[in-house]
Amino acid sequence: MAPKVLVILTSQAVIPANNHPSGWFLPEFAHPFDVLTGKVDLTVASPKGGEAPLDPGSIKFAENDASSVKFLQEQKSLWENTVKLADVLPKAAEFDAIFYVGGHGPMFDLTNDPESIALIEKFDAAKKPIAAVCHGPAALLQAKTSSGQPLIQGVEVTGLSNAEEDLIGTTPVMPFLLETELEKLSGKYVKTEPFGNKVVVSPSGNGTSIITGQNPASGTGVGEEILKALGL
Template identity: 45%
Template sequence: MSFVPKPKVLFILSSHSKFGDTGNPTGWYLPEFAHPYAVLAPHAEISVASPAGGEAPLDPGSVELFKEDPVCMTFYKQQSHLWKNTDKLENYIGKAADFDLIFVAGGHGPLWDLTDNASLQKLLAEFYDSGKVVAAVCHGTCALLNVKLTNGELIIKDQPVTGFSNDEEKQIGLDEAVPFSLQTELIKNGGKYEKASAPWGAHISVGRNGRMITGQNPASAAGIAELFLKSYNSGRK
């Protein structure tokens, strides 16, 4: 049996902690890091970055909502060093060749600090142009909205893509509070938006010949990691 090297994964978390002008806390969403981490950690080398570096704010609402989820609670209790000591994402510019996957976690925080982050857009484009896999889940897909490839084309243009749906945003009562509707913007920027048959169902979209993977919501997070690992291992046997 041939040796398959461990893939190297870079997780991106939001540094934004306040929900607009409401003063309510937000940040990255627990299951959207915890679940893919649980899938990847036994098989991969993992790094974590955020725009500001240091502690990336965890949305406290996600901790409460998933307090009965054993994967989330184990991660929350045992892996806090991962989000309390993140690197600055700009430090990874030019290092895409050292990694195999970049994964943008969701939560409402990304809508404010990852959508138009020039360093992250450059980093995502570098990963793709280096032949690596670009992934995002839920609101984290906002990071892909304005990423341009070397040919000037938006990475999501004419590609299957998903993210938190307008229906889901409405069901949690935040459709009028968010700075923009992710589903609407993904469509506006040329993406072929897909979603599960019913809100909160898992749905994963694969574009760019397998090099762009997006998940609709928390239920989709682990599946992205599983799909990446399957593809990575099959490509190196």
């Protein structure tokens, strides 16, 4: 029986400061999907359920990426019919790993979402892999271990760097800078050059595998590490 992976997408459709369309980032789901499909069963959830907003800018960004174009054309049912986090929370024990797709959206809803935080804490307590890419690690910031310490305290992590946020031009409209907060909490934030591939796997204080990727280029590697953590 294939392992079950819970994929979490944002429900945040705009950046509040400028009302610019936002959401989850296409290649950060498409590339891990290519790695995981056929090997695991995927369930996709979001805070509000229903259609999770795909950042239109990410469609333009990935227009020459065959994997993303194919995913966009063939897999719409994955993000058009997501399960509500409140409905999936009681079933957390049924899943073997959890994965947070990036995009700017998670910075606004998943950082503070109580159901999302509770899910992460359940996965950590059960020592089941927790993965996130690009802005996805924002979802880890408020989670705690069963002993009450921050989940990522002392854990080597990555996520979109401040330099990358600057290059995208979105620093002024972000609620916080992800690199700054990850470093503040973990003391072990790491990165590579802007938009280069960087994936980190590090145990939480409880021994749970925490898998993080820096940016869109890191999606494939995050998918591969999820498979490794599941023994596949």
